[in-house]
Amino acid sequence: MTNFDGRTILVTGASGGIGGATVRQLVAAGADVVASGRSEEALSTLATETGARVLPFDLTSEESVRAALQNLDVYGVVNCGGFGGEIATPMDTDIAVFDKVISINARGALLVTKYTSASMIRLGVGGSIVNVSSQASLVALDGHISYASSKAALDSITRVSALELGKYNIRVNSVNPTVVMTPMSAGYWGREEIKEPFLSAMPLGRWATEDEIAAPIVFLLSDGAAMITGVSLPIDGGFTCR
Ligand SMILES: NC(=O)c1ccc[n+]([C@@H]2O[C@H](COP(=O)([O-])OP(=O)(O)OC[C@H]3O[C@@H](n4cnc5c(N)ncnc54)[C@H](OP(=O)(O)O)[C@@H]3O)[C@@H](O)[C@H]2O)c1
Numbered sequence: 001m002t003n004f005d006g007r008t009i010l011v012t013g014a015s016g017g018i019g020g021a022t023v024r025q026l027v028a029a030g031a032d033v034v035a036s037g038r039s040e041e042a043l044s045t046l047a048t049e050t051g052a053r054v055l056p057f058d059l060t061s062e063e064s065v066r067a068a069l070q071n072l073d074v075y076g077v078v079n080c081g082g083f084g085g086e087i088a089t090p091m092d093t094d095i096a097v098f099d100k101v102i103s104i105n106a107r108g109a110l111l112v113t114k115y116t117s118a119s120m121i122r123l124g125v126g127g128s129i130v131n132v133s134s135q136a137s138l139v140a141l142d143g144h145i146s147y148a149s150s151k152a153a154l155d156s157i158t159r160v161s162a163l164e165l166g167k168y169n170i171r172v173n174s175v176n177p178t179v180v181m182t183p184m185s186a187g188y189w190g191r192e193e194i195k196e197p198f199l200s201a202m203p204l205g206r207w208a209t210e211d212e213i214a215a216p217i218v219f220l221l222s223d224g225a226a227m228i229t230g231v232s233l234p235i236d237g238g239f240t241c242r
Pocket residue numbers: 012013014015016017018019036037038039040042057058059060079080081082083084104132133134135176177178179180181182183184185
């Protein structure tokens with residue numbers, strides 16, 4: 001079993017489904033977890049349950065991210081905060097929604113990388129960053145123009161950051177999950193006419209659970225993944241292998 005021996009790991013999106021499961025698994029594996037989101041109230045419930053520390057900030061504001069992170073010493077980061085945006089095509093997209101999705105999912109993760117990698121480099125003991133991307137960056141999905149664009153940008157942030165930070169022994173990877181039935185996904189993927197054809201095209205034929213996404217995130221943060229950097233790891237029941 002992985003043991004983080006008190007290493008400090010920041011998890012954004014900690015008040016959400018995948019982020020919350022990641023916090024619980026990291027605490028169980030001996031990490032000192034800093035849980036982030038916008039709502040301090042939602043985070044405090046998780047903190048009471050797990051003992052994680054709470055650090056609210058807004059991913060859309062560089063000032064908010066900088067103020068929260070510039071003096072935080074971390075070994076690891078999970079960029080899990082995200083926004084689903086809209087179900088729309090390139091022909092009918094609301095460009096304001098596109099801007100917001102990019103601002104949270106790609107720009108926000110880059111800002112967190114910018115300020116946490118500075119502390120990792122200063123501490124000089126290496127580190128690991130895991131970006132929670134999506135299967136939507138790997139294959140074209142109906143109605144996903146904004147979200148897929150943001151996650152493709154995030155995968156590029158992963159690769160370029162892996163290239164730039166490797167010399168400091170800081171690894172950067174993406175995980176690319178299929179659908180987990182959190183509030184972000186239920187409105188669209190819960191519809192029978194969407195769900196049935198999708199699952200019948202997936203080798204494993206079912207939705208993922210929060211814990212099934214959290215476990216590979218924890219692995220990529222751990223020393224067991226010491227030689228893995230720059231990858232986008234599908235956690236998709238085989239959907240993108242077709
Ligand atoms: N659910 C899926 O099917 C699925 C599949 C593939 C990938 N993903 C990705 O996995 C990640 C987590 O998804 P989830 O379904 O667990 O999400 P979720 O339950 O909807 O939670 C979203 C999280 O992001 C935070 N967040 C949103 N906007 C923010 C902002 N401007 N600043 C700071 N935090 C913000 C929320 O905090 P507040 O509520 O406090 O704002 C919350 O903690 C996302 O990046 C998502 O794109 C999800």
